[in-house]
Amino acid sequence: MVSQRRTLTRAGLSLSIQVSGPLDPASVPVVLVHGMGGDRTTWRPLASKLRKAGRTVVSFDMRGHGRTGPAESYLLDDFRDDLSAVVDDLGAERVDLVGHSLGAHTALRFAISTPQRARRIVLEEVPPIPRDAADLAEEVTPSATLGERIRGIGSLVANPGPFLRFDRALGDPVMSAFAIAEPAWWCSLQQVTAPTLVVSGGRRSFLPPRHLRDLAYALPSGDFLTIEAGHSVHRDRRDEFTEVVLAHLS
Template identity: 65%
Template structure:
């Protein structure tokens, strides 16, 4: 692991795999996890000859805790990592909170993302009707995240994360952000959105709507619940690697 410092915030990064002429693959974990959630998938990428960069988001794993957990803070941390590593162009894959962070980065840096995979990505509400409907989760994301161990993908219960984080993040998903939706057409990279189907607390129809708002969006359902890469790893690996390696 390498630890990069963004001002006073340490950000843990694992870089693995061979030097490759292709862009590296940046992996971003979900709420309460860390880079180890990608262990199996990262190994598959390395076997295919890809270089892999896995991060611990602020407040997770070996990265530092912070006072602020704004969604744009996570995005800016990712941008700092790729800038510090001198990575100009990359493939990007995230799960849940990490997928939302990845999409925010792709909006901010559209020319740098070659291909984008978003597993179980929570969209922002467009308006109060979306909030009332539960576009993110039927019972409200903040309420669900307060029981974070029931919904996240952390298969390693000894991992540490900042317990103030779920409330801060969940609150933001209860505020309409139409500008976020208006910015989606700037993401020109081919994008695969993977839904965990009806077993997930994220309604699949809203993830499909999100894929349709992206210029090169594709949508796939793997009926596994919220943690597709953990609970259906072989199917996830096939879908993701086929998409990343397509010409």
């Protein structure tokens, strides 16, 4: 077994990475990519189950989060390029990817740009780029149900690190990027060859499930699943989400 923390420096940024699990050069690592406002510690329960299933697990703090710290630029492709650097640093030819929210979008951008390096993908509550004026006219505002707020407070008390280290400056550039229609981005989904499971949090989420369903079916090997939980499925329906991830990645 291997368990190590390391730092990868690129473009003036020090990416904080955690690698754990069986030391098997022939295996395909699972890379976990957290959402906005989180950090790699939010994946601990899932990472533990993956390790018990014999998988090598890699998680890292994205720019503006956790121990990686703030960055000068927060373009969506910056997050993708950081993920690419992490995968390069692993020395693995292919990886499995599990991402949540902004992390899911980052994983998808990685799979679009380098499809040969993604073996299987799980995208939890992935925000798609608007397709057209009709999508832009449907205002989507991040929000949370009362239950999510209560569970979020509980998570904050138990693990305040992600909240304290989160760079609030990244909110505006990221949200602005999701407010521009890019029909070409939808065409680029055809480049993703990996079997991809898109998980929606259902009607409780601020992301309309139909948009995630459209994204799933725009992928050559996409599938769609709803787990009624709101935006943080891996937190609020942990066992069910873990079971789905293990099944898809196997």
